Amino acid sequence: MKTLTIGYSPCPNDTFIMAALAEGRVDTPRKFRPVLADVETLNQWAVESRLEVTKLSFMALGMVRESYGLLRTGSALGWGCGPLIVSRPGRNLSELERGLVAMPGILTSARLLLSLYLGREPGSRQMVFSDIMPAVARGEVDFGLIIHEGRFTYRQHGLIALLDLGEWWQAATGRPLPLGGIAVRRDVGEQTARQVDEAISSSLKRARENPDEPMKYVLAHSQEMDPEVTARHIDLYVNSFSDDLGAAGEQAVATLLSRAEEAGLMPGSTLPLMAY
Amino acid sequence: MNLWVVAAVENELNIVRAELSAGFGGMAGGHRYYRASWGRHSVYLGVTGVGIVSAAVAVTAFACTIGADRIIMIGSAGAYPGSGLQIGDVAVASSETFSELGVREGPGIGNGGALGVSDVEQTILLDKGLARDLAHAANEAAHAGSGRFLTVAGVSEDLGCAATRDRHFGALVENMEGYALASAGQKLGIEVGEVRGISNYAGNRDKGAWNLDAANERAQAVVPAYLRKYLQ
Structure with missing residues (x-):
């Protein structure tokens, strides 16, 4: 076999x-x-x-x-396991439309959710997942789209969460x-x-x-x-x-x-x- | 730390050698090595020769005459057709199995357990932490998959032999030196890891269908990615 x-x-x-x-x-x-x-x-x-x-x-x-x-x-x-949009302190969500977002891949569900939220594909830079938060912290990109254990560790990089795409999805669909x-x-x-x-x-x-x-x-x-x-x-x-x-x-x-x-x-x- | 990057032939180290500006270091056990620095660490590049015996002698000589804390083997490999790996991909070993070791059960297939000798291990796990770090570094260089490697004394001579080994062992790739590294690492207490670029499909001896250059480039690209990320 x-x-x-x-x-x-x-x-x-x-x-x-x-x-x-x-x-x-x-x-x-x-x-x-x-x-x-x-x-x-x-x-x-x-x-x-x-x-x-x-x-x-x-x-x-x-x-x-x-x-x-x-x-x-x-x-x-x-429930409560969605991707987060994180940034350095001082940014706000209104800048997301024109901002550059670091994300872990082009075929990820996280990217799809962000696209559905924005109503179009985001301006993005692909990175290895582990490099995203350091790149945001250094100011190389405006925002980071983080998944998995990033939910638990972004504060250690001095970042703040601006949007929980999981909460947005759940409010929009109830699913x-x-x-x-x-x-x-x-x-x-x-x-x-x-x-x-x-x-x-x-x-x-x-x-x-x-x-x-x-x-x-x-x-x-x-x-x-x-x-x-x-x-x-x-x-x-x-x-x-x-x-x-x-x-x-x-x-x-x-x-x-x-x-x-x-x-x-x-x-x-x-x-x-x-x-x- | 003394980090060794070893490969069967010089050509599989040439890019790393140039990037690190490694100079000739000497000979150990009849095998040539080069030396460079990475921060406070020494990085040695060693040429093991082709095949499991030569590789075992070389790795042991490098470790016992110069000293080694960690050894990474790089080079090329043939992917088993069902593995999902394609020419130009990178594979990282989680374990090494020696195909022919033990009682012969078929062409190129042995059963180590059938020998009835307690300390014969046909499969040896490589260092898990190093395998994980190499896999992350490999993802920066290419599409990379991690899993079981098969070391063979003789490579699969045709697709039928490769398919038989594929069914029997369920490995990702076959190569000719990895088990020697795994065994030396286990016996000498050294962290060892292995990264290979896919140059061909196992059993396909038509070298016109191979791409050794791409395999060598991709495997060697993992080394600086690993050094930058994990060797501070």
Whole structure:
């Protein structure tokens, strides 16, 4: 049976979910080959249909729906977990329209949210995630669009939060904020997609039942070295939507994609959102 | 700190050597090395020769005669077709497996566990912190993926052999020296990491379809990115 390559990021929420699968603690009929890459690389690879299974931003999923379908397990959605616009003290939100925003990638859900908020694509400079806050603090860019553990650490860089795009999304739609999910290339077939979903679900279940077990793997890959920040990251992004997207999660993703299509920010698709 | 950057052949170090203005340092165990400074640190560039035996001798000689706190191996590799990696990408090793070690089970495939000798480790984990830092540095140089590497005594002679190894080991890439580094690091207590540019697909011996220059450039570009970010 073919080995399936599964791509995910080194972020704590992904490695927490995948640790048991990567370290061989899950019984599965399929053999998996993990490849870790940053989320923007995974997004770009999805556009090229490189991996059979991949974590990707929902912005990227919207661009590749003809070739990938979403799994029910492993997604990052939630309340109060949105990207933030940060700046040095003294700036205000009215400057955002004309400002230069540092952001971690062009296919990220964070960028899509900012585009929906502004009603157009922002003026942006792409950077490695870890370089964004230092660049804002040095005044090299006007604003930073930060995600993940940046929510917990921007104050340490002397920055202030001007806008929580998650709160804006929730007020505008009443739905949880969709950030990223795990998708399967449609050519692997529905049966394999189910097996992959079950394997990831088992991996996550094992991590939940033995929360200390995956931490060595998580900390080995996380750029954030503080275990407390890492734990908060996992608590925030690994939630009931990660266990099962459910109807509410599926509707939230569909809402994001349809709004992006209406705004002309991504192409439409007649294929179902889900892989099976 | 004594940081070593090692590669199988001179050509895989030439860009780093020029960037660091490294001068000839000497010979150790019959292997040539160069020396440069990075702030208060010494950076040595060592040529290990091709293959696992030569690399093991070289790395051990470098570490035991000059001293090494950390060793980064760079070079090129062949990507397994299912890995998702393409020519010009960069791969960072999380572990190294020696393909032929143990009881032969197929072409180019051994089973270390089947030897029944307790201290035979067919797979060795590389230093996790260094692998993480190299992966972050690699993302500045190219699209990069991290995962298991396979070291082979003999490279896959055709796509069939590569596919067999791919199914058996599920590695991202195959190379000819990495396990030697991993083993030396483990036995000598040195942090070791490995970065390779993808020059070809494993099993494709048509060198017209390779791009060694791109692989060498990308792998070497990781070194200054790593030094700037992590070696203060």
